[in-house]
Amino acid sequence: MTNDEKSLNFIEEIIEEDIKNGKHGGRVLTRFPPEPNGYLHIGHAKSIVLNFGLAQKYNGKTNLRFDDTNPVTEETEYVESIKNDIKWLGFEWAEELYTSDYFDTLYGYAVKLIEKGMAYVDDSTSEEIAAAKGTPTEPGKPTPYRDRDIAENLRLFEEMRSGKYPDGAKVLRAKIDLASPNMHMRDPLLFRIKHAHHHRTGDSWCVYPMYDFAHGQSDSIEQITHSVCTLEFIPHRPLYDWLIDQLEIFPSKQYEFARLNLNYTVMSKRKLLQLVNEQYVEGWDDPRMPTISGLRRRGYTPGSIRNFCERIGVAKRENIIDVGLLEFCIREDLNKTAWRRMAVLDPIKLTIINYPDGKEEMLTGENNPEVEDGEGEREIPFSNALWIEREDFMENPPKKFFRLGPGLMVRLKHAYIVRCEDFVRDTDGHVTEIRCTYLPESKSGEDTSGIKVKGTIHWVSIPHAKTVEVRLYDRLFNVENPAAESDFKATINPESLQIIEKAYVEPDLLNAISGKGYQFIRKGYFTLDTKSTSDRPVFNRTVTLRDTWAKELVKTPLL
RNA sequence: UGCCCGAUAGUAUAAUGGUAGUACAACUGAUUUUGGUUCAGUUAGUCUAGGUUCGAACCCUGGUCGGGCAACCA
Numbered sequence: 001m002t003n004d005e006k007s008l009n010f011i012e013e014i015i016e017e018d019i020k021n022g023k024h025g026g027r028v029l030t031r032f033p034p035e036p037n038g039y040l041h042i043g044h045a046k047s048i049v050l051n052f053g054l055a056q057k058y059n060g061k062t063n064l065r066f067d068d069t070n071p072v073t074e075e076t077e078y079v080e081s082i083k084n085d086i087k088w089l090g091f092e093w094a095e096e097l098y099t100s101d102y103f104d105t106l107y108g109y110a111v112k113l114i115e116k117g118m119a120y121v122d123d124s125t126s127e128e129i130a131a132a133k134g135t136p137t138e139p140g141k142p143t144p145y146r147d148r149d150i151a152e153n154l155r156l157f158e159e160m161r162s163g164k165y166p167d168g169a170k171v172l173r174a175k176i177d178l179a180s181p182n183m184h185m186r187d188p189l190l191f192r193i194k195h196a197h198h199h200r201t202g203d204s205w206c207v208y209p210m211y212d213f214a215h216g217q218s219d220s221i222e223q224i225t226h227s228v229c230t231l232e233f234i235p236h237r238p239l240y241d242w243l244i245d246q247l248e249i250f251p252s253k254q255y256e257f258a259r260l261n262l263n264y265t266v267m268s269k270r271k272l273l274q275l276v277n278e279q280y281v282e283g284w285d286d287p288r289m290p291t292i293s294g295l296r297r298r299g300y301t302p303g304s305i306r307n308f309c310e311r312i313g314v315a316k317r318e319n320i321i322d323v324g325l326l327e328f329c330i331r332e333d334l335n336k337t338a339w340r341r342m343a344v345l346d347p348i349k350l351t352i353i354n355y356p357d358g359k360e361e362m363l364t365g366e367n368n369p370e371v372e373d374g375e376g377e378r379e380i381p382f383s384n385a386l387w388i389e390r391e392d393f394m395e396n397p398p399k400k401f402f403r404l405g406p407g408l409m410v411r412l413k414h415a416y417i418v419r420c421e422d423f424v425r426d427t428d429g430h431v432t433e434i435r436c437t438y439l440p441e442s443k444s445g446e447d448t449s450g451i452k453v454k455g456t457i458h459w460v461s462i463p464h465a466k467t468v469e470v471r472l473y474d475r476l477f478n479v480e481n482p483a484a485e486s487d488f489k490a491t492i493n494p495e496s497l498q499i500i501e502k503a504y505v506e507p508d509l510l511n512a513i514s515g516k517g518y519q520f521i522r523k524g525y526f527t528l529d530t531k532s533t534s535d536r537p538v539f540n541r542t543v544t545l546r547d548t549w550a551k552e553l554v555k556t557p558l559l
Numbered sequence: 560u561g562c563c564c565g566a567u568a569g570u571a572u573a574a575u576g577g578u579a580g581u582a583c584a585a586c587u588g589a590u591u592u593u594g595g596u597u598c599a600g601u602u603a604g605u606c607u608a609g610g611u612u613c614g615a616a617c618c619c620u621g622g623u624c625g626g627g628c629a630a631c632c633a
Contacts, residue, residue, distance in 0.1 A: 007573050007581095035633055070632065126631055133629055137561045140629090171631055181562040183629045192631035211633050234564060235628050256564085258626095263570090269633095311582065313572045315565095318626055322570050325583050335596060370596070402594070411592055444592065456592045522593050549594040551585095 009314040011050070011255055015058055015226060028060030029225050032086070032093070033215065035067045036078035036199070038269035039284040040085045040292045042305070042326070046260040049309035051228055052091040063222055064093035068100045069214045071198035079199070081284070085292040090302045095222075099214050100200045102221055106209045107161065109217055109247050110172055110190055114153045118246055119190060120146060121156040122173050129171070132178075133186050139179035140186045146175065160193055163206050167193050172207075176242065184239050188212055216240040219252035227252050230259040231316065260312065261320040264475040265290045266482050280492060281476075285530070287540050288476045288496050298473065299517055299527035299542030304333040320481065327543050334525045334542065338517035339367040339375065342413065342458040343505040343539075345470060345523060347387040349433045350404075350459065352418060355384035360461070363444065365414040378508040381464040382415055387504045389522075392457045393434050395423070400552070402455030404434060410455040413521060417442040417453055458521045465504040468537040471529065472498040503539075510537065517542065 008016065019026045030051040034040065055062040064086065068074045086093065113119035122129065124143045134140035148156075160170050172191040180186055190213040195206045219227045233256055240254050261267060266275075267290060275281050275289070284291050287298035295305065308329040312321050360383045366374030388404075397405035404410055409419045418436040426432050442449040476496045482488040512518060514528045524545050529538040
């Protein structure tokens with residue numbers, strides 16, 4: 001296989017085979033079918049990239065269909081967020097559709113099934129129905145209502161629809177096989193009574209179809225060619241096919257792939273909702289959440305997420321992806337696009353004793369060293385009083401410490417080489433100031449000093465520094481698979497958010513553009529928070545830079 | 560103990576009866592005015608037992624392990 005050829009995933013293989021055989025005239029129509037009862041997360045992104053990607057690749061289209069058959073959990077707020085997230089990811093749907101658009105048709109399908117003697121109204125309670133279904137190892141038994149005649153079933157179903165009965169009094173069930181080894185074929189429920197207000201159809205219905213009598217039928221109505229869903233629907237497939245067969249409608253086909261799991265996070269909507277409701281996080285878009293909106297606020301780009309979804313592949317085996325791969329994808333993206341700026345998060349003062357008091361000069365630094373022209377440059381004010389990072393100085397540095405310490409030299413990024421001559425302690429013995437001399441002939445771009453130094457550090461001129469708030473995020477959970485714990489909330493990382501109320505940044509950072517990524521040199525990638533204001537700028541750390549020095553410290557601790 | 564799905568380096572994913580490859584991670588080294596980037600390289604894999612075959616990750620059989628299935632949820 002050459003580099004140009006990319007191997008196909010199993011669904012692509014199926015589609016190519018179908019196209020080759022002229023199935024549906026080579027037409028490909030997929031759908032993305034979210035239930036509007038929560039926000040989209042990175043797992044949905046995998047499905048979105050798959051479904052829309054398949055259509056793009058094979059010259060087809062993708063419908064967006066809200067699977068809104070359960071009025072009690074679904075809300076318009078979720079519809080809006082879902083549409084927004086899909087667009088942000090960069091995809092366009094062919095049609096915006098709702099399963100609730102098909103309620104009339106679905107009702108008609110049910111009548112048709114009753115008329116064929118393939119469905120019946122059951123007055124049993126849900127407990128009775130569950131008991132009569134048997135167990136995986138024992139066949140089910142019929143309830144007393146299974147053999148009602150067609151006319152009576154028709155009349156009762158009509159009465160269910162007209163509101164004659166309270167919730168739970170009756171259900172419509174398919175008449176299939178109570179002894180089937182597949183539990184889903186033991187006379188599954190088709191319609192249930194719910195006197196509830198629906199976010200789109202209002203109060204016009206009090207019977208609502210179940211998933212199994214809505215999803216496949218909606219696929220068929222839309223003439224979806226490839227209905228791609230996750231593994232847990234495999235046992236539903238015989239029912240999916242049975243219903244389409246009995247109703248004699250367009251034969252959509254269902255294919256299942258393994259959903260995405262990411263380590264150190266949770267992916268179920270129920271758990272995410274719990275984190276939101278119980279205020280472990282700020283909301284669905286908290287930057288620690290694996291939601292699309294959370295990742296967006298954190299500073300992830302649509303391209304990085306799409307790329308991640310393509311790299312993880314599509315298969316049928318269960319998987320847990322290392323969140324490190326997601327981080328790799330955003331670093332790869334931001335390294336090429338983020339503008340470089342300097343910010344000091346944990347400051348200590350550095351004074352240049354041979355640089356005149358009150359003197360200042362404007363230095364320049366390219367915005368982006370990864371591209372040819374640097375995407376322009378910005379000015380950086382310099383003086384004899386600077387903030388540097390506290391961790392860039394050590395009183396007793398080891399051999400491989402390429403930063404400041406007594407007698408050591410470093411380059412100040414975009415500025416001069418300095419040598420540490422001295423340092424000052426307070427009465428408690430803490431270092432409060434580092435005193436250096438600088439080499440005037442070592443200025444960046446016009447260095448004639450002939451001196452080479454191993455380290456370069458970032459800095460901010462104290463008289464020119466601006467202050468901003470910086471939020472550092474870490475993984476939300478301390479264990480790889482929180483969902484496997486008896487109490488997943490007990491494994492929440494108490495240090496998942498660290499707020500630095502006063503970080504010093506170079507002045508140009510006040511011009512930061514919302515939505516753009518910035519690299520704080522040597523510290524990581526950051527972006528403006530959605531709640532940032534010009535009075536009080538707030539930056540979120542998207543991800544740190546790779547840090548081989550930190551690894552070195554783990555291998556050979558300094559002290 | 561019924562039915563269904565699955566099993567390839569640490570994690571994912573290819574190889575579709577003919578040299579087990581790729582990415583991330585890890586580790587070496589080079590380059591570097593970011594301990595970033597980039598470049599070169601190293602380590603590391605077919606769950607198991609049989610069978611078919613000149614030849615099996617791939618086909619067949621048994622086993623083992625993991626996951627799913629009995630919501631008026633989707």
